[in-house]
Amino acid sequence: MYSTIGRVFDLTAEKYPAKEAIYDVRRGIRWSYSEWQKEVNKLANAFLDAGVKKGDRISTYLFNTIELATAYFASAKIGAVINPINFRLKSQEVAYILNDAKPAIVLFERALQPQIDEIHSQFSEISFWFTDNEAPSYAVSYHEQVKHGDSRLEDMQITENDLYAIMYTSGTTGRPKGVLHRHRDMIEQNHVCIAAKRLTKDDRGLVAAPMFHCAELHCCFLPRVQVGGSNVILHHFEPELVLQLMEEEKITVFFGAPTMWNMMLQEKIENYDLSSLRLGLYGAAPMAPALVKLCKEKLGTDLIQAYGMTEMGPAVTFLSEDEQLTKVGSAGKVCFGHELRIVKPNESGPSEPDDILPPGEVGEIIVKGPCVMAGYFNMPEATEKALYKGWYHSGDLGFLDGDGFLFVADRVDDMIISGGENVYPREVEDVLFEHKGVLDAAVLGEPHEKWGECVTAFIVRKEAGLTEEELDEFCRTSDKLAPYKRPRKYHFVDALPRNASGKIQKFLLREKLAEQPSA
Numbered sequence: 158m159y160s161t162i163g164r165v166f167d168l169t170a171e172k173y174p175a176k177e178a179i180y181d182v183r184r185g186i187r188w189s190y191s192e193w194q195k196e197v198n199k200l201a202n203a204f205l206d207a208g209v210k211k212g213d214r215i216s217t218y219l220f221n222t223i224e225l226a227t228a229y230f231a232s233a234k235i236g237a238v239i240n241p242i243n244f245r246l247k248s249q250e251v252a253y254i255l256n257d258a259k260p261a262i263v264l265f266e267r268a269l270q271p272q273i274d275e276i277h278s279q280f281s282e283i284s285f286w287f288t289d290n291e292a293p294s295y296a297v298s299y300h301e302q303v304k305h306g307d308s309r310l311e312d313m314q315i316t317e318n319d320l321y322a323i324m325y326t327s328g329t330t331g332r333p334k335g336v337l338h339r340h341r342d343m344i345e346q347n348h349v350c351i352a353a354k355r356l357t358k359d360d361r362g363l364v365a366a367p368m369f370h371c372a373e374l375h376c377c378f379l380p381r382v383q384v385g386g387s388n389v390i391l392h393h394f395e396p397e398l399v400l401q402l403m404e405e406e407k408i409t410v411f412f413g414a415p416t417m418w419n420m421m422l423q424e425k426i427e428n429y430d431l432s433s434l435r436l437g438l439y440g441a442a443p444m445a446p447a448l449v450k451l452c453k454e455k456l457g458t459d460l461i462q463a464y465g466m467t468e469m470g471p472a473v474t475f476l477s478e479d480e481q482l483t484k485v486g487s488a489g490k491v492c493f494g495h496e497l498r499i500v501k502p503n504e505s506g507p508s509e510p511d512d513i514l515p516p517g518e519v520g521e522i523i524v525k526g527p528c529v530m531a532g533y534f535n536m537p538e539a540t541e542k543a544l545y546k547g548w549y550h551s552g553d554l555g556f557l558d559g560d561g562f563l564f565v566a567d568r569v570d571d572m573i574i575s576g577g578e579n580v581y582p583r584e585v586e587d588v589l590f591e592h593k594g595v596l597d598a599a600v601l602g603e604p605h606e607k608w609g610e611c612v613t614a615f616i617v618r619k620e621a622g623l624t625e626e627e628l629d630e631f632c633r634t635s636d637k638l639a640p641y642k643r644p645r646k647y648h649f650v651d652a653l654p655r656n657a658s659g660k661i662q663k664f665l666l667r668e669k670l671a672e673q674p675s676a
Contacts (some may be wrong), residue, residue, distance in 0.1 A: 160317035163234030165347070165383050166303065166667040170194040173358060173385040181223035182402065183392040186521040189418035190385070193227070199306030207262060207284060207302070211236030211313065214260035214323060218242045218251060218269050221368045221394045224288045224299060226378070228264055229368075233340070236315045237261075240323045240335075241369035244268075244393075245656075250277040255280055257335060257534065258323055262286055264299060317341035323534050324371050324467050333536030343375055346470040349492045350380040353475045354410060354436060354461060358385035361433075363408045365391045365399050366417065370439055371471045376463055377412045396420040400429045407433040414659025416597070417443040418452055423596075426455050434458045436478075440465065445590030446485040451547060464488035468549055470528030473497065474563050486587065487562040488555070495526030498548070499557055508543035519566050519581070520558045523548040554581065571663060573602035575610050580642050588638050589614060592631050594623035599653050599661045603646065603670055614644040615666055617652060622642045625649075 166198065170178075174191035188196065217231045219225045225241065234237040242251060251272055255263065260283060265273050267289040277285055277295045285296040292298045314595050315673075321340045325333040351355070358675070362381045370389075381388055389406050391398065394417055402408065411434060413421070418439060421535040437452065440463035452460055459478035465471030474497070476489030491497040499520040501512040514520040525548050532540035543550055554566040565582040566572075571579040582600035589598040597617035602610035616628065626645040632643045654665040 160344045160345060161233065161315045161319070162379070163230060163313075163315060163380075165344065166197065166230045166233070167194065169385050171474050173202060176358070176385060178382070179226060179388050179390060180406070181221060181390045182533050184223060188223075195308035196227050196303070196311040197230045197234065198308050200227050201234045201310050202306040203302040204231060204235055204237060204262065206306070209235065209237050209261050211315075212238060212320065214238045214240050214258045215371070216240040216242055216255065216258060216260040216263045218263060218265040218273065219369075220244050220266065220287065220515055221270060221364055221390050222288065222392065223265065223390060223549055224264060224266075225368055225389060226388070227376075233658075234310060234315070235313050236319055238320050238323055240325075241374070243325070243656075244367065246272075248272040252276045252279060252384070253332070254325055254335075255283065264288055265296075284483055299474060305405065308479055315340065316469075317344070320531065323509060325370070326467050334536060334596050337531040337534055339531055340469065342470055342528045342530070343379060344493065346375050346472060347380045347383050348474055349494070349511060350376045351384055352478070352493070354380070354438065356380055356384045356386060356410070358407045360384070360386040361389060361407060362386060362410045362412075363391060363399065363402055366412050366414060371467050372414075372463070372465075373412055375441070375470055376472055377410070377438065386663070388498075391558055394420075396424050400426070400431070400601055402423055403434055404430045409433055410436045412438040412440070414655075415439055415448060416486045416655060417658050418444070419448060419596070420643045422448075422455055431456060431458070436464060441474075445587045447587075447591045449481055449485060462489055464563065464584065466549075466551055468543065468551075469524055469526065469528045470530075472526050472528075473526070478561075480562075484560075484562050487558070488565050491524075491563070492526070495524060495528075497525075497557075498564065499555060502554070505587075507542055507550050510546050510548045514556070516557050516559050519554055522551045522553045522555045522563070522565070524551060524615075525549065546556055571601065573600075573610050573672055574607070575602065575608045575641060576611060580612055585612060585614070585638065585642055585644065588632060588635050589616070589644075591635075592623075592628065593629070594620040595620060597653050599663060599666060600644065601663050601666055601670075611645045612642060613646040613648070613670070615648045615650055615653060616648060623649075 170190040175189050178190040178193045179188050205538040214269050215237045217225050218598040262284045264286045286299040288299040317340050322336040322338045325335050437458050437460045460481050462476040463472045465473040474491050499514045500508045502508055502521045508521045531548050556564050585600040586598045589595050596619040599615045603613040605611040654662040
């Protein structure tokens with residue numbers, strides 16, 4: 158079996174040597190698969206010359222760059238464990254991950270140098286490689302290390318069961334955990350994504366979502382490489398530039414978190430020829446039904462939703478193009494080769510996998526499949542709890558309808574209990590998104606002396622004149638929201654705190670509420 162990421166890359170390079178493989182927009186570099194393969198091998202040899210051994214970690218603290226893409230495959234080919242770090246993290250957050258992962262090498266770029274400047278002295282055992290010109294005194298030049306490397310690489314005997322990555326969770330509720338994935342996990346994920354999106358060698362994908370996150374890396378970038386497609390790498394997301402590149406590079410497939418699609422819709426779509434775009438993928442966070450319809454109307458492209466989590470690779474379910482309107486609000490059906498159950502939540506410990514709830518009843522989503530993580534790095538108790546009885550316990554709440562479609566309600570921790578009634582923030586958020594003046598919304602529970610919690614909404618206005626009274630009247634007259642679910646308080650903000658995958662960091666909003674003086 159060719160179930161390693163390095164072998165998958167080589168097979169594609171052997172099959173399509175002259176085909177364009179990758180284009181780094183910022184650097185203006187275009188490589189064929191043959192050219193890229195030589196660069197990957199040179200970097201792999203440079204890692205070996207630097208003393209990297211099988212199982213050692215290599216961290217990347219980079220935006221979307223050709224260096225990150227090359228390090229990804231170079232690490233895989235020598236059995237090193239890649240650790241892509243969120244480029245939005247600040248210095249002490251990066252230090253936490255470096256202390257935990259203990260990498261042999263860290264790759265970083267000029268845009269992120271200030272954070273590394275602050276912490277490098279804490280890590281004398283780490284070799285820092287700088288991917289731009291004029292490396293700081295404590296680092297070596299990435300390009301100098303690679304320049305004279307051998308473009309041939311000996312077979313390192315990597316197996317499908319070897320660890321390939323530590324992907325740190327988003328940290329929506331606190332400190333991130335290092336999720337361990339094997340080579341075979343991602344090859345299986347490839348097959349799921351290739352089939353769901355009908356990817357071919359003729360597809361050109363635009364990489365604008367962060368490559369350190371598994372939604373882009375595992376569901377989009379890597380599957381395109383396996384089929385021989387092309388990847389256009391954009392340093393970071395800029396909605397106007399994304400639309401421009403879609404036209405110029407004849408992009409056929411694109412992934413974006415809902416907030417990214419929303420930002421693109423605020424641009425003058427009619428000024429761009431997007432006829433090459435055949436498929437849009439969204440995930441990492443729910444998309445309000447109103448936004449789904451708007452994407453279809455303005456962009457004219459089919460959409461597929463993926464629901465999942467880092468621990469599963471990430472994709473667990475897909476909602477296909479023809480189901481976007483007939484099953485609006487659903488996350489779709491479980492991927493082939495996977496099992497999904499809705500079980501009764503257990504407050505005193507992990508939910509029991511056999512305590513299955515009937516269709517329509519909300520419970521915890523648990524999953525089993527070939528892409529499940531090997532565990533959390535150095536966290537045996539958390540691993541045992543998360544993988545209780547062989548099922549991954551997601552901590553997400555949802556239900557299955559009569560047709561087997563999954564509807565994700567919320568995180569267990571985010572459910573609001575007001576006056577003894579359960580309120581799922583997402584259903585309130587979906588109604589708020591239907592108001593033409595709402596650009597973004599988040600709903601959570603605020604402690605209340607009488608009701609236990611009251612429903613509170615944070616709103617980003619699309620129109621400056623939007624008022625609390627107008628929103629309250631809108632919710633009062635909605636036929637989709639029971640009176641007890643209606644927000645009792647509104648807070649207007651310039652932006653909502655989101656992590657790199659697009660998920661709202663509600664714990665930060667709770668902290669904001671706690672800082673406010675009581676009425």
